[in-house]
Amino acid sequence: MGTSEKIYFYPLWLRIWHAFNALGILTLIITGISMQSSFETAIIGFNTVVNLHNIAGILVFISYLLFFTGNLVTGNGKYYLMKIKGFFKNLTKQGTYYAWGMFHGQKSPFPLSEKRKFNPLQKISYLLVMYFAVPIVIITGIALLFPEIIIDQTWGLSGVFLTAILHSTMGFLISIFLIIHLYIASVGKSPLDNYKAIISGWHHL
Amino acid sequence: MNPYYILDTMAISAGVHKSFDCTDCHNSEYKTYPHKSDLKLQPLSTCLDCHGGDASFAKYKFEEIEKEFKKSVHFKVYGEYFNCSKCHSQHTYVATARNSTNVLDIVDYNNKMCLSCHNDMKKYKLVSGHANPKLVVIHDWLPNQELHFRHVRCIECHTEVRDSLMVSHNILSKDHASKKCAECHSANSKLKASLYKYQNLQKRTEKGTISSLLTNSSYTIGTHQSPLLKLLSILIFLAVLSGIIIHSIFRIIKKKK
Ligand code: HEM
Numbered sequence: 001m002g003t004s005e006k007i008y009f010y011p012l013w014l015r016i017w018h019a020f021n022a023l024g025i026l027t028l029i030i031t032g033i034s035m036q037s038s039f040e041t042a043i044i045g046f047n048t049v050v051n052l053h054n055i056a057g058i059l060v061f062i063s064y065l066l067f068f069t070g071n072l073v074t075g076n077g078k079y080y081l082m083k084i085k086g087f088f089k090n091l092t093k094q095g096t097y098y099a100w101g102m103f104h105g106q107k108s109p110f111p112l113s114e115k116r117k118f119n120p121l122q123k124i125s126y127l128l129v130m131y132f133a134v135p136i137v138i139i140t141g142i143a144l145l146f147p148e149i150i151i152d153q154t155w156g157l158s159g160v161f162l163t164a165i166l167h168s169t170m171g172f173l174i175s176i177f178l179i180i181h182l183y184i185a186s187v188g189k190s191p192l193d194n195y196k197a198i199i200s201g202w203h204h205l
Numbered sequence: 206m207n208p209y210y211i212l213d214t215m216a217i218s219a220g221v222h223k224s225f226d227c228t229d230c231h232n233s234e235y236k237t238y239p240h241k242s243d244l245k246l247q248p249l250s251t252c253l254d255c256h257g258g259d260a261s262f263a264k265y266k267f268e269e270i271e272k273e274f275k276k277s278v279h280f281k282v283y284g285e286y287f288n289c290s291k292c293h294s295q296h297t298y299v300a301t302a303r304n305s306t307n308v309l310d311i312v313d314y315n316n317k318m319c320l321s322c323h324n325d326m327k328k329y330k331l332v333s334g335h336a337n338p339k340l341v342v343i344h345d346w347l348p349n350q351e352l353h354f355r356h357v358r359c360i361e362c363h364t365e366v367r368d369s370l371m372v373s374h375n376i377l378s379k380d381h382a383s384k385k386c387a388e389c390h391s392a393n394s395k396l397k398a399s400l401y402k403y404q405n406l407q408k409r410t411e412k413g414t415i416s417s418l419l420t421n422s423s424y425t426i427g428t429h430q431s432p433l434l435k436l437l438s439i440l441i442f443l444a445v446l447s448g449i450i451i452h453s454i455f456r457i458i459k460k461k462k
Binding site for chain 2: 099179
């Protein structure tokens with residue numbers, strides 16, 4: 001393993017963001033589910049859970065600002081750009097590789113390099129999560145902290161109600177992303193290799 | 206003059222009995238001043254005297270309310286002395302929960318009926334003979350107390366919900382008051398059976414069930430779930446999980462070869 005080629009994929013700021021983000025989102029998912037199921041024990045009251053959720057939300061918000069500006073000012077943002085040409089074809093190619101190719105000794109159709117950090121499937125899921133789901137969760141979450149800023153009625157429905165539904169739906173999608181993310185990250189040189197990479201910064205090709 | 210003898214004429218003209226003359230209820234000899242002192246001792250009609258058995262007021266279920274009220278702590282401790290008028294001023298009462306389209310107005314009006322006595326040292330002492338316990342202190346276990354008291358009624362926690370009645374009247378002793386957050390902050394919140402059940406609130410949102418849980422300015426954590434979304438999310442979750450399990454099995458088999 002030590003002999004193979006290494007690329008410094010994850011600079012320090014990105015690893016700091018990722019650590020806070022992972023911690024925050026994990027807390028949000030656990031406390032979020034427990035609020036919906038009205039879980040309550042003598043030690044961890046409902047109130048504690050609500051407070052934890054709020055604090056973790058603010059943590060994720062702040063670390064999101066780091067992610068967003070980091071990707072604007074450094075070169076990392078370019079890894080997220082997608083080509084329109086062959087969009088679906090590339091996704092299918094990568095999907096086929098995960099489902100069939102990798103078990104039949106095929107080479108990865110999009111080998112990673114200095115120019116390419118993510119394969120198309122990673123790219124689309126990171127894009128959707130980081131530039132769609134997470135921002136929506138943050139915005140709706142802030143709105144629910146200050147319900148008076150929400151529009152009262154839309155299409156005859158309560159604005160707060162719609163906001164709450166949107167918030168939990170996006171939260172759910174992020175949870176699903178996380179499960180897949182955690183699993184796919186284990187498809188690497190060795191099962192633990194990618195996890196080491198997001199801590200050390202060095203990715204083995 | 207005794208401040209309790211000064212009536213708010215504006216409130217009277219908004220109340221349910223606005224069409225009455227004073228002397229429809231009070232003795233006509235009150236027309237002379239100074240009033241004869243024994244007039245005070247004459248009994249006044251109770252709500253049931255006029256409304257009991259009257260078909261035109263059947264929808265309010267006065268008889269059932271009285272039955273429930275007689276089980277309440279107030280009646281148990283003070284008997285007939287604690288009558289309906291202790292909470293309902295016959296001068297100014299307005300059936301708010303039934304008619305208002307705003308949760309906050311309903312909560313405010315209803316809570317003032319209790320607070321007019323529980324937060325008024327003189328009035329409370331007149332009834333009980335001892336000082337009133339400070340509500341803020343008693344409820345200090347409740348976070349965001351002020352917010353809660355603006356968004357839920359005292360009776361939400363202090364009565365047993367009766368589906369047949371618009372307003373539960375059986376106020377239980379403090380040992381039976383709800384202290385559990387989950388009773389409200391959950392998918393089957395008891396608020397749905399009490400405060401949020403009013404048709405007048407639901408009409409605003411028109412669409413019926415899901416949207417009727419909440420009106421504009423209320424968001425109660427945990428209450429906005431829909432069974433359909435829940436089922437869908439469980440299905441998606443299971444699909445993802447089985448996908449991952451199958452994929453890992455293949456990876457393990459392939460590795461062994
Ligand atoms: C315990 C939780 C987590 C672990 C162990 C973890 C692990 C990893 C690993 C191993 C990588 C690098 C490999 C790869 O690119 O696939 C990575 C990258 C990434 N993760 Fe996570 N992750 C976690 C949570 C999250 C969460 C909650 C999000 C977003 C909501 C997230 C978003 C990302 C993104 C966007 C990248 C690419 C960053 C870049 O290189 O620009 N991760 N993660």
